[in-house]
Amino acid sequence: MTEQPYGASGADLNLVGVTKSFGAFTAVDDLSLTVPQGSFFALLGASGCGKTTTLRMIAGLEEPTTGRILLGDQDVTRLRPYKRPVNTVFQSYALFPHLSIADNVAFGLRRRGVKGIADQVERMLHLVDLDGFGKRKPSQLSGGQQQRVALARALINHPQVLLLDEPLGALDLKLRRQMQVELKRIQTEVGITFVHVTHDQEEAMTMADTVAVMNAGRIEQLGSPVEMYDFPGTAFVANFLGQSNLFAATVTGRSGDDVLVESHGARFSVPAARCRVTDGPGWLGVRPEKLHLATGLDKVPSGHQSVTGIITDSSYVGVSTQYLVRPAWGDELTVFSPNSGVAAPLAVAGEVTVHWRPEHAFLLPRPEGQTVAPVVDAEALA
Incomplete structure (x- = not known):
């Protein structure tokens, strides 16, 4: 199998009129959104605003009640999660404790039957600044190092879109700020689309090219961090973003x-x-x-x-x-x-x-x- 360069098959992510209802409750309400290929995009909002539900629909873990999700010209709305060119990094890391760091990173490729992956694993560990850590177990790593392993495990599959679900929420303040810089560096280096869900305003503004503030299932305002901070569109955004x-x-x-x-x-x-x-x-x-x-x-x-x-x-x-x-x-x-x-x-x-x-x-x-x-x-x- 020939290794595919990052971003080679990238395409814009489009949500078209997406609604997700759970009984009488509407979690996401007629959401239309374009995430440009290669951008670092943040969905920002308080608990219950619909941001995590939106992420889960992009990942294929939830199915929209109405609307479509497209990657370029490909409609992925009804595709199973494993058939989508999308990977997710969760807050909990979800590493396999009995496997080495190298085996954790290689897990996705091995499941697909890819051969000769040792060099790819080494490159991934270098990318996340974990050279020489391949033989260790997750229990021998700090929280920030485990988060980097989870990131490497997702990136080695060369997804078109990487979804980040509150990935820094379990880290202390100093480590969280260090990882913010690292995540932005890695995204710039690999050039693929990152969609980051967070309730942390500083986190979104530090890393993202574009921020969408969600409120009650809808996007209250969308733009660059500087634009939204200096000239908010509503009183809610003015008091939420700073x-x-x-x-x-x-x-x-x-x-x-x-x-x-x-x-x-x-x-x-x-x-x-x-x-x-x-x-x-x-x-x-x-x-x-x-x-x-x-x-x-x-x-x-x-x-x-x-x-x-x-x-x-x-x-x-x-x-x-x-x-x-x-x-x-x-x-x-x-x-x-x-x-x-x-x-x-x-x-x-x-x-x-x-x-x-x-x-x-x-x-x-x-x-x-x-x-x-x-x-x-x-x-x-x-």
Whole structure:
């Protein structure tokens, strides 16, 4: 059997109108999605949003209620899992404890009757930085090393698509961050399509070319990490992908290239290019790291917009200090102030002015009558 180079038969992965229902419950709702060949794609969302069900349908472990799944021109919707050019890496690793590392990696090829696979196994172990580990057993490896073995075992089969189901969830924080870098390096080197399911925002943004945020079985927003973080499409995305300060606002008019809004009696402007709505109610949003603190209005730079409030809490988190500031209307603002050593920390109960550049704000749709921004349930991310 001739070894096939990675990506040689690659094709875009397409989900067309895919719905998956379990009785009266719809887990995935009319999902249409294209994952370009060779990309690192992340499905991001809280528990129960439909991301794992979507992955299982791509793998063939679940069958869509309606819709189609295609790899290029090939319809794989009803194909059995073992007939699809797809492999999955699970959070649990699922290594065979009685087999050596080399035999674990070779398992898929041996089942297919491929001969002369020793060189392929060596190349795989080199790819995942496990040279010389072939004779060991899984119990002799750390969690991160076992995850690399699971990755090598999947990649040696030369799948068109590699599915990653929360693969780093069982690792500690430091090891998880190391593996994020390694997974991206490996994906770039082999050039095949990776589809990664995770609830970890940092994980998705660190590794993926494209992120799809799922909510209640649908895609809330899709785009590059930078695009989605800097200019989210909805209040849910703004608060799911990082943190945002969202004020209930109402559009009052236009001034040149700016949209004018009023919030809690104060007036602000937002560049029209940063507005998802240009009329009616909206959420005026600013990320915490884009906010700055001053001890008086006279210290606010020209052109910045501002509100005054009282510091209610201060938390030192290493690279920055997190302040909570309560303006006159009562809702607290979160401010991340870098610990650069230039300025002294500010005291709790002190009055400050929170200010920002207008181009760092954004305006999102707000349902009529809603005055409290949606909060992502931290428990749902576990």
